[in-house]
Amino acid sequence: MSDLLTTDVLTALIAGGILAGVPLLFASLGEMVAERAGVLNIGLEGYMLIGAYFGFLVAYHGGNTFLGFLGGAAAGAAVSLIMVALCVQMGLDQIVVGIAITLVAEGATALIFDANFAESRPTLGATGRIDIPGLSQLPVVGGADTSDGSIFSQPPIVYIGLIIVALTAWTLRRTHWGLNIRAAGDKPSALDAAGVSVVATRAWATIFCGAMAGLGGAYLSITAAGLFEDFITQGRGFIAIVLAMLARGKALWVLIGSFVFGISLSISDVLQIAGVDISTDLVFMLPFVTVIVVLILFGRRSYLPAALALPYVRGAR
Amino acid sequence: MKKRLLKYTAMAIVVAAVIALTGCGSDDSSSTTAASSAASIEKIAIAAPEKGNDYGWNQQGVEGATAAAESAGAEIDVADGSGYDDVEPVLRRLAQRGAKMIIAQASGYNTVAPKVAAEFKVPTIVFDSPSATTPGEVADVETSSQQGAYLAGILAAKTTKTGTLGIVISAADTNWFKQAGGFAAGAKSVNPDVKFKMAQIGQAAYADSAGGKRVTSQVIAAGADVVFGMGDGASFGMLQAVETAKAPAGADKVWFIDVIGDKTPIDKKGVLLSSVIWDFTKVYEQAIADIGAGTFGDQGYDLSVSNGISLLRTDHASDEVWAEIDDAQAKIASGEIDVPLTPDQAAVNALIK
Numbered sequence: 224m225s226d227l228l229t230t231d232v233l234t235a236l237i238a239g240g241i242l243a244g245v246p247l248l249f250a251s252l253g254e255m256v257a258e259r260a261g262v263l264n265i266g267l268e269g270y271m272l273i274g275a276y277f278g279f280l281v282a283y284h285g286g287n288t289f290l291g292f293l294g295g296a297a298a299g300a301a302v303s304l305i306m307v308a309l310c311v312q313m314g315l316d317q318i319v320v321g322i323a324i325t326l327v328a329e330g331a332t333a334l335i336f337d338a339n340f341a342e343s344r345p346t347l348g349a350t351g352r353i354d355i356p357g358l359s360q361l362p363v364v365g366g367a368d369t370s371d372g373s374i375f376s377q378p379p380i381v382y383i384g385l386i387i388v389a390l391t392a393w394t395l396r397r398t399h400w401g402l403n404i405r406a407a408g409d410k411p412s413a414l415d416a417a418g419v420s421v422v423a424t425r426a427w428a429t430i431f432c433g434a435m436a437g438l439g440g441a442y443l444s445i446t447a448a449g450l451f452e453d454f455i456t457q458g459r460g461f462i463a464i465v466l467a468m469l470a471r472g473k474a475l476w477v478l479i480g481s482f483v484f485g486i487s488l489s490i491s492d493v494l495q496i497a498g499v500d501i502s503t504d505l506v507f508m509l510p511f512v513t514v515i516v517v518l519i520l521f522g523r524r525s526y527l528p529a530a531l532a533l534p535y536v537r538g539a540r
Numbered sequence: 541m542k543k544r545l546l547k548y549t550a551m552a553i554v555v556a557a558v559i560a561l562t563g564c565g566s567d568d569s570s571s572t573t574a575a576s577s578a579a580s581i582e583k584i585a586i587a588a589p590e591k592g593n594d595y596g597w598n599q600q601g602v603e604g605a606t607a608a609a610e611s612a613g614a615e616i617d618v619a620d621g622s623g624y625d626d627v628e629p630v631l632r633r634l635a636q637r638g639a640k641m642i643i644a645q646a647s648g649y650n651t652v653a654p655k656v657a658a659e660f661k662v663p664t665i666v667f668d669s670p671s672a673t674t675p676g677e678v679a680d681v682e683t684s685s686q687q688g689a690y691l692a693g694i695l696a697a698k699t700t701k702t703g704t705l706g707i708v709i710s711a712a713d714t715n716w717f718k719q720a721g722g723f724a725a726g727a728k729s730v731n732p733d734v735k736f737k738m739a740q741i742g743q744a745a746y747a748d749s750a751g752g753k754r755v756t757s758q759v760i761a762a763g764a765d766v767v768f769g770m771g772d773g774a775s776f777g778m779l780q781a782v783e784t785a786k787a788p789a790g791a792d793k794v795w796f797i798d799v800i801g802d803k804t805p806i807d808k809k810g811v812l813l814s815s816v817i818w819d820f821t822k823v824y825e826q827a828i829a830d831i832g833a834g835t836f837g838d839q840g841y842d843l844s845v846s847n848g849i850s851l852l853r854t855d856h857a858s859d860e861v862w863a864e865i866d867d868a869q870a871k872i873a874s875g876e877i878d879v880p881l882t883p884d885q886a887a888v889n890a891l892i893k
Contacts, residue, residue, distance in 0.1 A: 235761030344806040447750040495739040
């Protein structure tokens with residue numbers, strides 16, 4: 224065990240936590256905003272898959288990872304338009320449509336990828352990183368001279384993600400847009416009575432969700448794996464929905480939940496590598512148990528919107 | 541509007557009736573198949589869950605079946621990418637299309653494949669289900685994959701400069717555990733002091749390439765400079781981690797040893813040290829011969845170093861090392877070396893600690 228308490232291992236532990244946490248951060252942040260507006264995106268897994276594929280595709284053909292991230296976000300947003308049309312505008316069941324989006328995305332991405340890349344299996348290599356001057360040379364948290372970096376040596380998209388979290392928290396709490404989003408989820412009739420379109424508010428929140436989930440998927444394929452593989456998301460979209468619900472509307476708790484999950488997952492890897500004699504069944508429960516305990520203990524005062532997953536029909540009681 | 545609706549409904553009924561009648565006709569032909577089961581093998585079929593170009597299990601199965609069919613002068617009917625959820629229609633269709641032997645290339649097909657074999661009287665091969673073996677109908681294939689992994693362990697122990705070897709598996713899979721144990725035993729036969737760093741990505745993370753990369757990076761950070769990876773789709777992430785890794789202290793490069801298939805065509809950085817190849821050709825050829833002899837299903841088959849498991853030969857090791865591996869392979873085949881069987885995590889842990 225003691226031979227694992229080295230700088231390299233501890234740095235890799237943090238890097239692993241970031242690699243596992245960032246896709247969840249983007250996806251659950253988008254889902255949290257959509258949920259606050261009253262839209263439950265069960266198809267989050269599908270948005271992520273589409274984002275992962277198109278992000279990879281753009282990065283591979285464009286030779287630029289930043290373009291890849293933009294491509295992934297755009298693809299996720301485009302798919303979320305299905306949710307907007309069928310659920311927000313037409314009022315169809317959000318759960319049924321969400322499941323359909325996930326199934327279609329799984330089949331479509333596997334089909335297109337196999338048709339184009341099954342033989343060649345291209346990879347993207349390591350993503351370029353920004354080293355924070357002075358801090359990136361620190362042991363363990365620096366990571367400048369390691370394979371996957373650490374806190375102060377990460378690809379720009381990670382730092383952009385932190386800025387998006389701050390902006391989202393500020394927007395929800397301090398702006399009219401944020402007030403509209405919260406009202407669309409809590410009391411849509413009041414928002415309607417105030418002359419603001421509930422459909423438009425929910426639509427924009429859903430598109431934001433799609434873009435963020437697509438970005439999370441793109442991070443997964445471009446940075447976390449460096450390649451695309453059928454069903455690469457492996458249920459991360461559903462984990463992101465759970466994180467968004469446990470965070471209950473707070474962007475900061477989405478950030479904490481995502482990284483607690485990522486670091487817990489990374490710790491479970493290190494426990495195995497250390498040869499700790501615990502059943503892997505228990506080891507793999509660690510991230511889920513940790514997140515639930517942390518968010519229940521510290522996030523109790525948040526809540527789920529009253530009109531979550533309910534279509535808005537003007538005048539309906 | 542109402543007339544048009546009625547017209548479409550009538551058309552739908554006619555189409556459904558035609559499909560139903562076609563199905564009945566096929567059932568008739570299946571009776572013919574049953575009656576002529578002793579005839580020569582004109583066609584064999586294989587159903588595989590993923591596409592037959594995955595550089596792994598599915599590709600090896602399809603290529604083995606194709607080679608066996610070719611040597612028997614038979615036609616091959618490939619149904620790859622059939623998934624796991626509902627394969628019964630696929631197997632029925634293969635039987636209806638005249639297959640005289642069906643290979644159900646996934647242990648996930650073990651419930652439905654014997655049922656279809658009994659119904660259509662088509663000799664069928666299943667995997668990891670010894671109890672399913674039934675004379676004339678079903679034969680099981682087991683893999684002594686630990687034997688090939690033993691050879692990989694020798695190669696790894698001869699190659700490592702840090703004295704630490706990594707083992708990464710994607711799931712709690714019996715074959716992965718068997719190979720992990722064989723690998724450890726092989727490495728220890730060369731160097732009893734060699735250390736192992738082992739980690740599992742998830743309970744069934746076969747396709748988690750991001751998880752494969754994350755876990756492999758951590759194993760490398762713990763000092764492993766040779767990684768033995770077992771993962772299906774996740775192994776592409778493992779390979780990516782090895783390609784992008786900074787070598788641990790004491791080593792100048794990190795190497796990867798794969799299983800089942802040959803990833804040489806996609807090894808752009810030259811880090812693929814070898815692979816434990818599973819070639820099913822001889823097993824399938826034997827099954828075809830047994831059908832001809834009327835002994836199919838009297839017993840199961842074992843894929844081993846004697847009939848299809850070997851180590852992919854690359855130029856990353858010296859001739860002396862390969863000679864030593866060849867010698868070990870011969871001793872395993874003759875029974876002089878008995879590779880331990882480790883079907884679960886506890887058995888593997890007992891070997892690597």
